[in-house]
Amino acid sequence: MRLIFQLLCLLVWAISCAAQTATVEALQAQFTVHSQTRELGYHLADITLQTVTIEAPSGYVLDASSLPSVGNKTYYDLVKVDTKQQKFGTRTQFTIYLYWQNFRSVQEVRSYKLGALALQFVKDKTSIKVPVKAASIIVSPVIPTVLDEAHLKPRADAKPPAKAYTADIVAMTISALVMVWALIYLAWKNDWLAFGAKHAQPFRLAFRQIGALRKDQGRTALYAAVKAIRNAFDATMQSSMSTEQLSSLFIRYPHYAKLEHEIHQFFNATDVFLFANQPLNISVKELKSFAKQLMQLEQG
Known part of the structure; x- marks a missing residue:
């Protein structure tokens, strides 16, 4: 009897957890998350701007304590966090600006992941956590990794593409002669010069x-x-x-x-x-x- 009772308790707990998980997933589905970051073109000490936009149902408020704190992270330092809130009909748009900066020099092109986010939204007594996946960027080395003779010697200036100007000169000469002839003819026809x-x-x-x-x-x-x-x-x-x-x-x-x-x-x-x-x-x-x-x- 005791074993059956324990099994029943375990079953009720599992059903409760499943129901709670389904409820959380249903609430999370009401949130729309967009993360935008330029992925290429970074060197040492460059600032990376990550823009996170979340559309939430009306009434939800962003819990500021769930925002990442400014300071050192795994590969990047978070130097600044800005937030903006705007209403659109029955939904509220939250925009979060994250400024990341890298102070680590590398000798090869490497891909880095910025910090993942777990943002908390509160409405009345309901609290829901909305995850934001970590953005990925590519960082280039400060100097070339191979300093051989080919890299040290300046390259020759690029020559402009060769172009034949003969046809253009002939066309311009003919046009100028025709214009001069037309002016002379008009001057003679209208007796402008009185020769x-x-x-x-x-x-x-x-x-x-x-x-x-x-x-x-x-x-x-x-x-x-x-x-x-x-x-x-x-x-x-x-x-x-x-x-x-x-x-x-x-x-x-x-x-x-x-x-x-x-x-x-x-x-x-x-x-x-x-x-x-x-x-x-x-x-x-x-x-x-x-x-x-x-x-x-x-x-x-």
């Missing part, structure tokens, strides 16, 4: 004479502009031109036919202006533009 003033073609000379009038819009300037264009027609045909003789102009110089309508209007309006002393409803600016069109046709 060869003594031997200029008739309408080019008329365009320059009207341009010399500048902003003068009086009757004298208007008369001078009309005479400049009429003289250019006379010089082109080498005879005194009238409205009746325009057909001869278009037969001898067909390219002026593009402005046949405008030329007829100009002669009709200026005949009245010159010979009947009637006002002219054309400005000096418009006459200059007309002379420019004739100049460009004159150039072909």
Whole structure:
């Protein structure tokens, strides 16, 4: 009987422990743990920042006594611990910043484990322990472990990759020549530079004479502009031109036919202006533009 009683007690204890373990695991499952650490690139005395983020159900408070204490550890010294708490809806996020520092020199690349954590969270009378696995980092030696001639002798400077510039130079030269030719053509087309003033073609000379009038819009300037264009027609045909003789102009110089309508209007309006002393409803600016069109046709 005594043996059976002891077996029953042992069975009840085992069931109780199993139930308690299941309850703890169920509570721990409500906690989400993330640990973040840069694993590579450390040397002697470098600081390693480990960021531990734990999301807990609302109401749980971190027990500060469960945080690791600052001081010497197995391989690393814990030099600083910071905590931050923030609420997100029904959950609370705890962020723990752990600053680890290594003062141990090694002669080879070695992997080290930082300290594991067992954080305690309390709610009312309930206490739950949440484990955090130890993070792992890789530490490099302070100096090369093999100091042979290859390590002591400085390496030669790296040469830049060879590049053929011939095609680029040719392309730039062609582009520059095309641009210069275009500028020269535009300057000649629009008479920007006024070269060869003594031997200029008739309408080019008329365009320059009207341009010399500048902003003068009086009757004298208007008369001078009309005479400049009429003289250019006379010089082109080498005879005194009238409205009746325009057909001869278009037969001898067909390219002026593009402005046949405008030329007829100009002669009709200026005949009245010159010979009947009637006002002219054309400005000096418009006459200059007309002379420019004739100049460009004159150039072909």
